[in-house]
Amino acid sequence: MVKGIPVSIKFFAVAYVAAIILFLIGPLVVVAGVSFTAGDYVTFPPQGTSLRWYEAIVTSPVYLDAAWTSLKLAVLVTISATVIGAAMAIVIHRQRLPGTTFIGGMFLAPLVLPTIVFALGLLIAWSSYWGATSLLTLWIGHTVIAIPYVIRTTLAVLATSDKFLEEAGRTLGAGPWKAIFYVVLPQAMQGIAAGAFFAFNISFDEAILSLFLRSPEIMTLPIQIYTQLEFSPDPSIAAASTLMILLTVIMILIIDRLFGIQRVAG
Amino acid sequence: MAAVALNNVTKAFGDLEIIKGITVTIEKGEFVSLLGPSGCGKTTLLRMIAGLESTTSGSIFIGERDSTGLPPEQRDIAMVFQSYALFPHLTVLENVLFPLRMRKLSARDKQVERARAALELVQLSHLADRRPRELSGGQQQRVAIARAVVSEPQVLLLDEPLSNLDARLRENMQEELIQLHRKTGLTTIFVTHDQEEALSLSDRVILLNGGQIEQVGSPSELYSKPSTRFAASFMGSTNLLDAEIVPHGDATAAHLAGGQILQLADGPASCGPGTVMFRQEDIQMRPSSGTSQLTGVVVTRIFLGARVRYVIDLDGQAIRCLASTDKLFEVGETVGISVPVDRMRVLRD
Numbered sequence A: 001m002v003k004g005i006p007v008s009i010k011f012f013a014v015a016y017v018a019a020i021i022l023f024l025i026g027p028l029v030v031v032a033g034v035s036f037t038a039g040d041y042v043t044f045p046p047q048g049t050s051l052r053w054y055e056a057i058v059t060s061p062v063y064l065d066a067a068w069t070s071l072k073l074a075v076l077v078t079i080s081a082t083v084i085g086a087a088m089a090i091v092i093h094r095q096r097l098p099g100t101t102f103i104g105g106m107f108l109a110p111l112v113l114p115t116i117v118f119a120l121g122l123l124i125a126w127s128s129y130w131g132a133t134s135l136l137t138l139w140i141g142h143t144v145i146a147i148p149y150v151i152r153t154t155l156a157v158l159a160t161s162d163k164f165l166e167e168a169g170r171t172l173g174a175g176p177w178k179a180i181f182y183v184v185l186p187q188a189m190q191g192i193a194a195g196a197f198f199a200f201n202i203s204f205d206e207a208i209l210s211l212f213l214r215s216p217e218i219m220t221l222p223i224q225i226y227t228q229l230e231f232s233p234d235p236s237i238a239a240a241s242t243l244m245i246l247l248t249v250i251m252i253l254i255i256d257r258l259f260g261i262q263r264v265a266g
Numbered sequence B: 001m002a003a004v005a006l007n008n009v010t011k012a013f014g015d016l017e018i019i020k021g022i023t024v025t026i027e028k029g030e031f032v033s034l035l036g037p038s039g040c041g042k043t044t045l046l047r048m049i050a051g052l053e054s055t056t057s058g059s060i061f062i063g064e065r066d067s068t069g070l071p072p073e074q075r076d077i078a079m080v081f082q083s084y085a086l087f088p089h090l091t092v093l094e095n096v097l098f099p100l101r102m103r104k105l106s107a108r109d110k111q112v113e114r115a116r117a118a119l120e121l122v123q124l125s126h127l128a129d130r131r132p133r134e135l136s137g138g139q140q141q142r143v144a145i146a147r148a149v150v151s152e153p154q155v156l157l158l159d160e161p162l163s164n165l166d167a168r169l170r171e172n173m174q175e176e177l178i179q180l181h182r183k184t185g186l187t188t189i190f191v192t193h194d195q196e197e198a199l200s201l202s203d204r205v206i207l208l209n210g211g212q213i214e215q216v217g218s219p220s221e222l223y224s225k226p227s228t229r230f231a232a233s234f235m236g237s238t239n240l241l242d243a244e245i246v247p248h249g250d251a252t253a254a255h256l257a258g259g260q261i262l263q264l265a266d267g268p269a270s271c272g273p274g275t276v277m278f279r280q281e282d283i284q285m286r287p288s289s290g291t292s293q294l295t296g297v298v299v300t301r302i303f304l305g306a307r308v309r310y311v312i313d314l315d316g317q318a319i320r321c322l323a324s325t326d327k328l329f330e331v332g333e334t335v336g337i338s339v340p341v342d343r344m345r346v347l348r349d
Helices: A007-035 A052-058 A061-094 A100-111 A115-130 A135-160 A165-171 A176-205 A208-212 A221-231 A236-259 A261-265 B042-050 B092-102 B108-121 B137-149 B167-184 B195-201 B219-224 B229-234
Strands: B002-013 B016-027 B031-035 B057-062 B077-080 B155-159 B187-192 B204-209 B212-217 B238-248 B251-256 B261-264 B272-279 B284-287 B294-303 B307-314 B317-324 B334-338 B345-347
Touching: A007 A236, A052 A061, A052 A236, A061 A100, A061 A135, A061 A176, A061 A221, A061 A236, A100 A135, A115 A135, A115 A208, A135 A176, A135 A208, A165 A176, A165 B077, A176 A236, A176 B092, A208 A221, A221 A236, B002 B042, B002 B187, B016 B042, B016 B057, B016 B187, B016 B204, B016 B212, B031 B042, B031 B195, B042 B057, B042 B077, B042 B155, B042 B187, B077 B137, B092 B108, B092 B137, B108 B137, B108 B167, B137 B167, B167 B195, B187 B195, B195 B219, B204 B219, B204 B229, B212 B219, B212 B229, B229 B238, B229 B272, B229 B345, B238 B261, B238 B317, B251 B272, B307 B334
Parallel strands: B031 B187, B031 B204, B077 B155, B155 B187
Antiparallel strands: B002 B016, B002 B057, B204 B212, B238 B251, B238 B272, B251 B261, B272 B345, B284 B334, B294 B307, B294 B334, B307 B317
């Protein structure tokens, strides 16, 4: 430890941490606070405490349908993005195919491209060729924007693993597919799990694509919250949001139990 | 019977030829070293035998079988990597079971028996349930070896397996490798850049330079009878003097660059420009008054305990000499140097 840090720097350090807490955690606290209000309006601090808005959403078919749609979609996206992303990461890592760098760049593009452009493009293309949007449209859209996260986390783990492992597997009698299944995939598992977690969350709270592609059939929870806020704001939106936060926290705890959050995040 | 036969094997990456036509046969049960400086192609050649690199031309036979185009898993080999490449997600026992399971060798319960026997061989039975990262470098090394020998491959390939170990552990592992080879009788090809390691472990050394075989022979042959200047300098600290070889009576003599003349035993066939080689331990030093062949001046004296190393300036060419401590010479002293005729060799460049 360096001793004798000037007071001014200490002050800035404290202020910095305080600002992070204020802007990062603050909104979550506000939303959670509002969700427990006994009143009829979205106000903070809440007026009294009750669980009436939680009761309202768990008995509301609109919210339940939206939650079910979101959950279904998130699970589908998790599966497709994880399979495609992990496979792509392994291909990029091996650097054997010509043009891997280019293909890898294409797959990572959704990270930097404005989602709104992608959403608009997908909507126009889909409507022109296949008509009305459906859960399938949204599934494809969410998969595309979730894949880069799976690729990134899987590649990060693969980059730290011994590059001779696969070759060792081959010289010990494993064919190309067996080597991937028994050697490469187990190495990449932590990264794949982290990627799957990201994919689920991205799909579950994605709003731009869902908004552009929305149809009665595919009203997701974020869109339901947004619609409610737009037309008849009441604290039910805070209750729904708080449950979404809770779901994320539970998933983080599960991931931590299974893989260790430090390793997955690193 | 030959365990491995390489017939005019080449490897090129684009225009760059890494392996330039190597033909060599390795007998069953032999321990052979591929020795050479970095970039000589020794690891590439090993990887070609393993099937990890393709062969540009020529053929590779493993046992009776032409394995030139076969993928690694279809060759009857096992390889130990420099980094050991143990599977971190498997226990020690599961690592050793891996080749048996992949190659479907013997029934399931027999597999465990064989794996345990292999661990016994490297004295690691007590660590069977550990993960590789919980082991020391030397232990990991042994697991890697157990994993390679468990399937009793036709050929065991070792790619600089000792280079990541510290000096003492390295010596222990060298002894263990010799014992292991004796116990298993596996044909072993060992890649190293360390000539001492090659000399102490192998039945035969294949010295590579620039993608070609420089010399093949037993360790003692390579050490005492190097056939080229490169082989001589690579096989240990030695004295190489530029000279013009001329006839001298029935034998020949070497006219050294500085004008001094050295009597040689070789016949007149070897006349022309060449290199005279002799080892530092074969030099006899005397006070200059003696009847020595050559005269030089002591430049450096390094006391090594049992011996003393001198660097002697011989008309501009430095020679190294390992002498006893009985008679010490001072720096700056003019000394006489003799080398027994049968200890000198004339090399072609």
